[in-house]
Amino acid sequence: MKYCRPKPRPILGLDIGKKRIGLAYCDALNITVSILPAIKRLKDSSEIKIIKNHISNHNIHGIVIGLPLDEKGKITDQSEDCRKYGEFISNEIKLPYGFVNEHSSTWESINRFGIKKDKSGLIDSYSAKIILEQWIREGPELKEFDLHNKINYQNNSLNIKK
Numbered sequence: 001m002k003y004c005r006p007k008p009r010p011i012l013g014l015d016i017g018k019k020r021i022g023l024a025y026c027d028a029l030n031i032t033v034s035i036l037p038a039i040k041r042l043k044d045s046s047e048i049k050i051i052k053n054h055i056s057n058h059n060i061h062g063i064v065i066g067l068p069l070d071e072k073g074k075i076t077d078q079s080e081d082c083r084k085y086g087e088f089i090s091n092e093i094k095l096p097y098g099f100v101n102e103h104s105s106t107w108e109s110i111n112r113f114g115i116k117k118d119k120s121g122l123i124d125s126y127s128a129k130i131i132l133e134q135w136i137r138e139g140p141e142l143k144e145f146d147l148h149n150k151i152n153y154q155n156n157s158l159n160i161k162k
Contacts, residue, residue, distance in 0.1 A: 004139045006030075006098075009061040011142075012054060013132030014089070015102065015124050016065060016082045021047065022124025025058050030136045033129050038121025048092050055093060062095050062142040066102030066131040073101065096142035102131050 008030040015022035023036035036054055039047045054060065065086035067079040075083075083099065090097040109115060109126040 004141065005137070006135065006139045006141045010059050011132060011135070012051070012058070012060045012063045013128040013135065014063060014065045014086065015127040015131055016085050017041065017124060018078075018081075020121045020124050021051075022121060022126070022128035023051075023054060024125055024128035024132050025054065025060060026132055026136065028059075033132050033136070035122075035125040035129050038124040040121075045088070045092075048089065051089065052093060055095070060095065063090060063093070063097045064132055064135040064142070065089075065097065065099050066127065067099045069101045098135065098140055098142040100131055100135050100138070100140075102127065102134075 008028060010028050011026050011030075013024040013026075013033070019041055020038045021041055022038045024033055025036060026033045039050050041047060063086070065082060067082050068076060069079050070076050086097060086099060106123060106127050109123050109130060112126075112130070115123045115126060
């Protein structure tokens with residue numbers, strides 16, 4: 001597989017889980033990746049306000065979302081939920097977005113950063129850091145936000161309005 005380094009710019013990385021969303025961001029030159037506190041995923045999607053605040057505070061120009069594909073690179077129920085939620089977030093914040101395969105990012109976080117049992121979301125944010133570092137090395141380039149399609153994500157369903 002051929003990888004293509006994306007254009008450097010400040011990006012927010014997301015590790016989307018059923019309960020929490022891990023967050024990390026990189027600087028404009030894609031040299032430093034830092035973690036942010038994980039946020040709870042809420043039924044009314046009000047966590048979007050927190051994400052928007054981070055985007056504003058760090059002058060973010062795009063988002064990268066991890067997709068937990070299985071060991072063969074196939075879509076799972078969780079990766080489908082992450083894809084839908086990632087597209088929803090992109091529509092809400094109106095920024096370019098992209099996806100990377102984050103298979104085993106949690107295990108890598110445990111081994112690389114020495115995190116043991118964690119209920120705070122620290123492991124989720126370190127997983128977002130790994131996702132963002134992978135995107136910086138391998139791409140793909142971000143997909144531009146499409147103003148013509150509005151995605152409504154509620155209760156694990158996806159409704160696309162044109």
